[in-house]
Amino acid sequence: MSLTDPQLAGIRATATRHAVYGLVVLSGLSFAAAIVGAQGATRAGAPNVQLARAVAEVEQLDALRSTLARTFAAGGVSATDSTFDQVCKPVKMQAMSVAKANGWSIAQLAERYRNPENALDAEAARVFGAMQRDPEMMGQWVHATRDGSTGVRYFRRITVESSCLACHGARAERPAFVQQRYPADKAYGFSAGDLRGVYSVFLPDSIRRK
Known part of the structure; x- marks a missing residue:
């Protein structure tokens, strides 16, 4: 199943609506309170506004990934390299666009990776382990340092x-x-509902404070 630019634009619009709805629902969950509410309110300099933007962008990325995958699955399309490029590549390109526009670093990381470049680093592995232990844990932010720059990682x-x-x-x-x-x-042997991996977004302090 090949997608034209207008079709892909329509899918992105649908994904955006789903992401917005998801944020409304998630705002009532403990993880959202911990990320942009209680945690931010009790820690000096916690990145409420910037982090809220990162949360929103990641929700849109995940909604796009989900919508594209379901679109192809519903059409009974075989999984080929062409299908792969039309499901995964748009998500990667969108992530690159968002990262460039905001001065962030965005990646999809996993313990059971397909590409070694997507392996968990030590910090991501700690969060991934916490998510394995707590299926209700949707997200977490930490103060971090990457390539000599301090910032926040979501x-x-x-x-x-x-x-x-x-x-x-x-x-x-x-x-x-x-x-x-x-x-x-x-990256095989999964069942629906399993923890596949994590999105990682690094927000440098130099960008957040401008």
Whole structure:
């Protein structure tokens, strides 16, 4: 199933609506209070406004990922390298665009990664472990230093959906292009509802304070 630019624009619009709805729902959950409310209110210099923007952008990214995957799954389209490029590539491109516009660093990281470049670093691994222990934990922010720059790092869980299983289900059922393109692949054997990985957004202090 190939998507035209107008179709992709429509999917992005739908994803944005879902993200906005999700933020309204999430605002009533403990993680949202901890991220942009209680935690920010009790720590000097906590990045309420900037972090709230990062939360909103990540929700839109996740909604785009989910909407694209469900669109292809509903159409009964086989998982090929072309499908992969039309589901995953737009999310990556959007993340790059958001990062460039805001001066952030954005990545999708996982313990069981497909590309070694997406492996968890020590800080992300600690948050990932906490999310494994607490399925209700949707996100967390920490003060961090990256490449010599201080700032804030926001993590948001990525949950496996049924539409993800065509590429992330049973090892033997992975598409041929995945097996060929990623010989060291670890991103399989998941079930719907599993913790797949995390979005990581680093907000440098130099950007936040402008």
